[in-house]
Amino acid sequence: MKITFKLNGENVSIEVESYKRLIDMLREDFELTGTKEGCSIGECGACTVLMDGKAVNSCLVLAAQIDGAEILTIEGVNQGNNLSDLQRNFLTHGAVQCGFCTPGMILSSLALLNENPNPTVEEIEESIAGNLCRCTGYKQIIEAVKATAEMSNQKLRNQSA
């Protein structure tokens, strides 16, 4: 079947098999290999992408289901050649070790920040509870998200001042 959707800001359409999963379409047909597969059953969150701004496990979504939707993958997070604040904070806070969970972590955090620009530590923990990381112990990831929220609030304050 043919589907049309928005991928990282661009309108695209493609012919897909009805059984094809979103993760496979992204990795195979669009060669967006930043989306990772760790469990295939919706437990690890490595395959997280944003669908209409909400974090979803792309291993549990069929490609056919995203017809008309807006999809954001890790490849669409940076602004041109510049890293977003969230990405930069992941680096400066040491939130990345092996990096396999990182795309999913960033997208889950982004979904949170879009919805709740001022999250508490508990809310951050909750929003990434479905993203497993075996390397970092999460602490530096949580700090990176917190710092990003503070930076954007600071920017807003500066603008209104």
Add this chain to the structure above:
Amino acid sequence: MEKNKKNFKIVGKPIVRQDGVTKVTGKAKFAADYNFPNELQSVMLRIHSSHALIKSIDFSCIENDSNVAAIIDHRDIPGDKKVGVIKKDQPIFCSEKVVTPGDVIAMIVGKSERELIKIKDKIKIEYEDLPVLTDPSKSLETDAPLIHPEYKSNLIVHYPLRKGNVDSGFSNSEHILEQTYTTQNIEHAYIEPECVTAIPQIDNSIKIIGSIQNPHTTRRIVAAVLGISLSQVVIIQADLGGSFGGKDDTMNILSARAAVAAIKTGRPVKIKYSREDSILESYKRHPYVMHYKVGYNSSGKITTMKIDVTADGGAYASMSPFVTWRTVVQATGPYEIENVWTDVKAVYTNNPYTGAMRGFGSPQPIFAQESIMDEIAERLGMNPVEIREINALKQNSVTSTGQRLENHEVTLTKAMKTAIEKTGFVDKWNNYRNQSLDKSNFILSGEDLILSEDKFISRQDKLRRGIGLSISLRGCSLGAEGIDAAAALVAVQPDGSVYLLSGLAENGQGLRTTYSIVAAEILGIATDKIIYLEQDTSRIPDSGPTVASRATLMGGGAFRNASEIIQKRITNLLLNEWQLDKEAELIFEDSMIKHIASNKSIEFTEACSFASQRGINLSVVGWYKGPDVSWDEEIGQGSAYFTYVYGCHVAEVSVNINTGEIYINKITAVHDAGKIINILGAQGQVYGGSTQGAGYAVWEEIDKHNGFIREMNFDQYLIPTSKDIKSIDAIFIEGEDDYGAWGAKSLGEPTLELTAGAIANAVKNATGKRYFNLPLNLEEILLNRKLRPEDMKRGSE
């Protein structure tokens, strides 16, 4: 120890990891992100048995299937059919026997994995089940069936250690305590499952790219299986999505299978494991049964220890001989004990095999020995700190292997002191202990599941708090069982940019960044001038495996060596040019090279271009070899490791005594890892390692029924999430040492090994009850046993 330079410019500062940008943008290429034209996929053929004789296999019904490009089995292997780092007992493809459920008989390759999975079931295999051994103690019985008959015994290895005289030690002790502790199988649970692609080359060599922890080991195994020379095999390590010791043997075997298939078909062959495949076939952490008998006096002095440890090696030897060797060296813990008698055995069973995993034979005995220390303190009316102060190893103490600790600063008690002061340990411990004593009979035990009126607990009573600690010493690097040396290439270009390459592998731990810092510090340049080359076995000498937390110590030493040679060459050139004394000292910093007294200076980039015009070679392969160590196999005595690190963890927990749930409120981790090279990376190691250690203590277990694993994916195998550990505090004390780069030693494994011991002691402090078996999950806390099909008795109960 005066060689250690003091005013560091970059060392010890938070430095962003080198490969970070590619990892936050999704550009980093992991093994499964590589695709090759014409590539074939593969599926494994297994049978549902833990131990069976293979009678016949009939491939005829799929041979002509258009989806099948080739069927690969043992007949396709030109070289070694069995491999292993120490014992060659593991077949690439099983032909006669299957000895554990993960075993693979054949591999089917074709264009579509989906189609291959469908037709795989058509293959007819006849086999006869054999008796299954799942309990290591049964494996050693005289009439037990042999899992590998060629070795004539199910014993993989036995290490004795004999020091002093335990008989007189016990008869002269005022008290004796005997207890048994057990630990479980756990999974590495790297988030990236295994993946490898073998690509045949036109010159008959083979190129392999994969999620490989130790490329040089993989090269050796693939060459042996293919029966070709090392130089015909090139291994490239893709970005590795976590390993923790786990992407070694399994990856060697997968690489060999892919290579055999690639040669047979003449096409690239990819093996990409699902999580289920990964858990089924990969090795795990060894379950241990540890029996301790301890003789001590009323003063608190421990005089004698007799220790008997049996490790379940599973179906293959893998790294068991090395893992259990560390156990025999460290089983008495960081204590000075006069009389020691230790036996450590690793045994074959039909369980999933066990091998290297972060910690490597130390988390198990630390759990046991640190629990026992608290038990002894309790019996003597001491607190956990007092008993440890009396027995802890200090400067010039002699270890259980007879090694005097004199060549480095012994910081064990300093680490403990730092941790207890930081946490207010003793006061909390006393308070919680009193809280737990009056209600300790409220803990349910045994079959007593129905509560009488007076046993109901009010809401505020149900959470009990506890604090516990554990301490350790850890031998750095490989120790007396391995050759310990590492190579590092530093290649300074005419424009002052620098290439680095090392024989040790980046497993996600941030080793490239560490090495860049070492080189940048010596050459006085910024780390962003440094490019770290892709790990490729054809370009750099074998540096031994990236294991045993040896990468910073050994590789750091090699990079320091190479960088200092280059620094010397540039210095000589400039001294000559500036007509200065041959002994004059130049300062390399802020991308400049200066001679202070004469006020002469040059930019680093200019100096490099000048050197290149003068034909000075600024590409150097540095080498670092650890000092020699010694070992007497018969009695387990000798200088086991050339240096050691020390640490202390304090765990603060709450235990819900209605549900048995343990909440981890705080872990305070104090480590002497020697000089810290990158503080950001070091903290990350502590946070990640303690979190894994907490998972090991409380939640994680690979439970087997007749050799079959029950937790095949993350829905059942529970690793810590972002919500499970409230806070972790990482504190470093930098003990003096000459080895490696300014005494930078080991950290990755110490961070994990201590946590379970500290948590177990905290749970005892909270509940008043000692638990002998990991993990401390709900069943263990509430029922004092694990709910499992065959109710196996475990430790002292």
